[in-house]
Amino acid sequence: MLQLSHISKNYGKFCAVRDISLELEDGLYGMLAPNGAGKTTLIKMIVTLLYPTEGTITYDGIEIQKMGENYRDLIGYLPQQFGYYKNQSPVQYLNYLAALKAVPKEGLKEKIKALLELVGLSENADKKMKKFSGGMIQRVGIAQALLNDPKILILDEPTAGLDPKERARFRNLISSLSRDRIVILSTHIVSDIESIANQVIMIKDKKLYRKDTVANICSELDGEIFECAVPEKEFPLFEKQYLVLGARQEHGYLKVRYYDPDGSFARAGKLKEEWKPVLCAANLEDVFLVSYGDEKTEVIL
Ligand SMILES: Nc1ncnc2c1ncn2[C@@H]1O[C@H](COP(=O)(O)OP(=O)(O)OP(=O)(O)O)[C@@H](O)[C@H]1O
DSSP states (O other): OEEEEEEEEEETTEEEEEEEEEEEOSEEEEEEOOTTSSHHHHHHHHTTSSOOSEEEEEETTEEHHHHTHHHHTTEEEEOSSOOOOTTSOHHHHHHHHHHHTTOOSTTHHHHHHHHHHHTTOGGGTTSOGGGOOHHHHHHHHHHHHTTTOOSEEEEESTTTTOOHHHHHHHHHHHHHHGGGSEEEEEESOGGGTTTTOSEEEEEETTEEEEEEOHHHHHHTTTTOEEEEEEEGGGHHHHHHHSEEEEEEEOSSEEEEEEEOTTOHHHHTTOSOGGGOOEEEOOOHHHHHHHHHSOOOOOOOO
């Protein structure tokens, strides 16, 4: 088990992470927060690239700094931007990294072959990476992170720049990898994790805001998400009153998804009846927008 106890990180006087405690066991954790919230800082502390200003991180009860190389042998890390040589093939690149990571030579050829098969790159194993798409490069990145068969796999914004098909493929791969290890996937893209994360970790105001299953997190908004049909000319006023989570153009009006914490406006008839407000089940995107959305000032329609 990986345990973070009261972790804080300051950059000079600036506090990037404040008093975060977490317990992580095998499974997939989606770390969700807007850009700049401190995800990368937290990840860098977990992979020992940064030291916490306060607090301790332990793996199976031992402080990770004290474990040194033994801990780093357990880690697979795909940083937000990873360096590779465009003129190398995946096989050449993985051999090079295996040497840097001191992965035993015995069985290495077979291991690299199996990893490239796992990430769906067997047919491109010997092709230069300069011709690869963003998704293919990210899959090479995952393969390098798996070279040492890590017990803790950490992926920082791994789907940035991928098209929807590549994203879907990536999700399936990550999900299968989380069966027997801790996988932490940091993202600000809700759909990357909604269907595959065992738990979602949300960070807000530098602190841990939520750590729970998608279902539990979404259920907190039960009875608070609605859809209704707003005439286009009334939308600007509506938008001032409610947190709008999505709006779709229909004939002469907008089909609007919005947040109404206690449904009071709908109940009190302040929303016009012909707009037909309907209660909806909340999804993770709603939670994200409500948790990190703008504060709305109250204006009565
Ligand atoms: N070396 C540093 N020195 C000073 N401030 C830093 C440093 N690294 C990060 N920060 C600041 O700490 C805060 C958290 O940054 P961090 O990169 O951890 O966020 P993030 O959630 O990973 O965002 P992103 O996805 O954009 O990288 C930001 O305000 C950032 O500007």
